[in-house]
Amino acid sequence: MKTRTAKVIHFFASLKVAIILLLLIAAYIVIGTVLPQHGTEALYLERYPATAKLILGLSLDSAYSSPIFIILLILFSINLALCTITSLNGQLRKMKSNYYPYFREEEYAIDGVEESQVQTLLAKQRFSVVEEDGVLRGAKYRWGVLGAAITHLGLIILFLGGAIGTMSSSEEMITLLPGNQHRFEKQGFTVELDDFYMTFEPSGAVKQYYSDVTVIDDNGNRSSETLWVNKPFHHNGLGFYQANFGWTSNLQIFDEQSGEVVVDGLLRNGGSYFYQPKHLTVFLYSYYPEMGIGHDQTPVKMSDREVNPHYLVILYEFGEPIDYYVLGPGEHIHYDGLQISFTHSIAFTGLLVRKDLSYPIVLASFITIILGLIVSFYLYPRFITYKDGKLITSSRRNEWVFYQSIKSTLTKKD
Numbered sequence: 337m338k339t340r341t342a343k344v345i346h347f348f349a350s351l352k353v354a355i356i357l358l359l360l361i362a363a364y365i366v367i368g369t370v371l372p373q374h375g376t377e378a379l380y381l382e383r384y385p386a387t388a389k390l391i392l393g394l395s396l397d398s399a400y401s402s403p404i405f406i407i408l409l410i411l412f413s414i415n416l417a418l419c420t421i422t423s424l425n426g427q428l429r430k431m432k433s434n435y436y437p438y439f440r441e442e443e444y445a446i447d448g449v450e451e452s453q454v455q456t457l458l459a460k461q462r463f464s465v466v467e468e469d470g471v472l473r474g475a476k477y478r479w480g481v482l483g484a485a486i487t488h489l490g491l492i493i494l495f496l497g498g499a500i501g502t503m504s505s506s507e508e509m510i511t512l513l514p515g516n517q518h519r520f521e522k523q524g525f526t527v528e529l530d531d532f533y534m535t536f537e538p539s540g541a542v543k544q545y546y547s548d549v550t551v552i553d554d555n556g557n558r559s560s561e562t563l564w565v566n567k568p569f570h571h572n573g574l575g576f577y578q579a580n581f582g583w584t585s586n587l588q589i590f591d592e593q594s595g596e597v598v599v600d601g602l603l604r605n606g607g608s609y610f611y612q613p614k615h616l617t618v619f620l621y622s623y624y625p626e627m628g629i630g631h632d633q634t635p636v637k638m639s640d641r642e643v644n645p646h647y648l649v650i651l652y653e654f655g656e657p658i659d660y661y662v663l664g665p666g667e668h669i670h671y672d673g674l675q676i677s678f679t680h681s682i683a684f685t686g687l688l689v690r691k692d693l694s695y696p697i698v699l700a701s702f703i704t705i706i707l708g709l710i711v712s713f714y715l716y717p718r719f720i721t722y723k724d725g726k727l728i729t730s731s732r733r734n735e736w737v738f739y740q741s742i743k744s745t746l747t748k749k750d
Contacts, residue, residue, distance in 0.1 A: 349418035368399035483712030490704030501694020540639030580686035
């Protein structure tokens with residue numbers, strides 16, 4: 337039983353498992369970066385018709401809070417914890433005062449050194465000194481062997497903190513058009529969208545999308561922020577993340593008899609407007625910023641660049657379909673004394689607002705990781721042994737640098 341348990345622990349603590357888990361975590365991070373997050377089901381069905389069901393089924397539309405991603409974070413934390421625990425015994429052994437590493441005379445020996453010089457050097461550089469059987473030994477930063485363990489601990493806190501934050505945090509999606517505001521009553525501030533815009537690849541694919549916002553505190557303070565994918569901002573305990581975007585189109589209905597515009601309002605893709613006097617429903621099936629014609633002779637969206645915009649509209653009367661129409665901005669559908677048109681479209685931004693309780697945990701993890709890296713790279717253990725005029729150096733890393741520094745100190749003339 338003990339042997340079997342040891343094998344299981346050895347397997348989960350192995351480098352192979354760590355690499356596999358890191359690759360899977362990296363894959364989810366890439367997906368969360370490339371794929372618009374927290375969109376509607378209709379958005380994924382429209383943009384990714386071949387893979388939409390897979391995206392939704394694996395929760396790739398919310399990659400960072402999906403159960404699979406959380407499980408991967410927990411498993412990687414377990415892997416790091418086991419790796420740290422299994423190596424900790426050897427590290428603690430190296431911290432004991434009677435431990436000295438193997439000294440390689442052929443590479444790191446300095447001949448012709450007087451004992452007084454060594455004593456002075458050890459005292460000046462604050463080495464702990466042991467003298468036994470005519471051998472003088474010095475050690476410094478023994479506890480530096482814990483650098484890797486401290487770094488691992490920071491990573492464990494980071495991944496567990498991320499998992500805990502994902503499970504305990506609260507999220508909401510807000511959509512804003514330029515000029516719109518959203519009020520956060522509990523936090524005491526308002527967010528206003530100043531502008532939303534996109535940049536494109538030469539192929540027409542969206543390269544990046546940006547939201548310029550103004551944050552207005554209840555005390556009158558104002559600050560400006562620009563969000564894009566992977567560049568959020570935080571304010572009063574809330575995190576704002578650029579998640580997605582979409583289009584809303586301006587519908588106008590003109591009554592030819594009265595000469596008045598009877599409807600003037602915004603409609604999103606898949607939305608409809610019911611005009612009661614005629615029992616008429618105007619259904620905006622889709623807006624195509626750059627329209628093309630598919631193999632089946634139906635409209636298709638080529639990109640989100642507004643270079644050939646068109647609308648696919650379906651009219652219903654008393655719930656029965658009348659006909660469908662493809663028209664450009666300002667073009668009219670004439671029906672029963674009405675002129676129906678879409679004048680223009682405006683891109684709206686979708687922002688994920690997240691209250692993340694893990695922020696202090698993540699901050700603590702970064703401090704721990706930095707401390708571990710400082711210990712590993714600058715406070716690593718250093719050892720010196722001296723006998724009969726020969727001094728030999730050894731260190732856990734940077735052996736040549738340590739040897740050269742000691743040699744330079746001993747040969748330097750006052």
